[in-house]
Amino acid sequence: MFKKTGLVLLTIVLLLTMFTVSAFADEYVYVTGDVLNIRSGPGTGYDILGQAKYGDSLVVLGKEGTWHLIYYWGVTGYVSGDYISCTKPADKPAVPTSTGNAVVEYAKNFVGIPYVYGGSSPESGFDCSGFVKYVFANFGVQLPRTSYSQMNVGTPVSRSELIPGDLVVFRGGGHVGIYAGNNCYIHAPQSGRNIVVEEMNRELYCARRLVW
Numbered sequence: 001m002f003k004k005t006g007l008v009l010l011t012i013v014l015l016l017t018m019f020t021v022s023a024f025a026d027e028y029v030y031v032t033g034d035v036l037n038i039r040s041g042p043g044t045g046y047d048i049l050g051q052a053k054y055g056d057s058l059v060v061l062g063k064e065g066t067w068h069l070i071y072y073w074g075v076t077g078y079v080s081g082d083y084i085s086c087t088k089p090a091d092k093p094a095v096p097t098s099t100g101n102a103v104v105e106y107a108k109n110f111v112g113i114p115y116v117y118g119g120s121s122p123e124s125g126f127d128c129s130g131f132v133k134y135v136f137a138n139f140g141v142q143l144p145r146t147s148y149s150q151m152n153v154g155t156p157v158s159r160s161e162l163i164p165g166d167l168v169v170f171r172g173g174g175h176v177g178i179y180a181g182n183n184c185y186i187h188a189p190q191s192g193r194n195i196v197v198e199e200m201n202r203e204l205y206c207a208r209r210l211v212w
Contacts, residue, residue, distance in 0.1 A: 100165025
């Protein structure tokens with residue numbers, strides 16, 4: 001009896017899902033970020049159910065605030081309205097890395113300079129965000145002073161898409177460095193240490209692309 005009831009309920013759920021998707025089948029949005037998390041609820045605190053990539057189309061089922069309820073390849077969940085558009089984005093051009101490599105090579109000139117809290121020049125020493133700001137200023141990119149502000153500049157990229165010159169951010173925005181390629185980054189670590197290139201064997205909070 002219970003098995004039969006459960007089967008009936010499951011059938012009803014599947015039919016409702018199919019009906020809902022069908023009803024909104026002509027309403028699409030497109031992913032504008034490199035990778036878009038699909039979450040179980042309308043906020044970043046909810047579990048990630050899946051991911052969609054740049055240019056993918058999502059079926060719109062509803063909206064809650066700035067979050068959209070969507071259907072995508074068998075996954076029904078919520079995506080942020082900040083990374084979708086009603087217009088299909090253009091194909092991405094190939095990403096040259098010449099400027100990014102130049103950023104890294106310039107940054108390496110400062111390897112060995114001590115970490116100094118609040119430092120922003122080779123003469124005074126650097127903290128993490130002061131170092132990043134100083135390096136990018138040499139290439140005409142003016143960044144805000146703190147790592148928490150720097151992590152909102154540029155274009156978001158995933159770890160798998162990193163190229164030399166990308167900003168890499170850790171500790172919820174509390175630390176920033178420059179990706180150097182081959183899973184390494186250059187940064188001003190902490191008091192008692194110097195600017196160094198080392199393996200990026202820590203959890204990445206986010207990454208941003210500033211140069212192409």
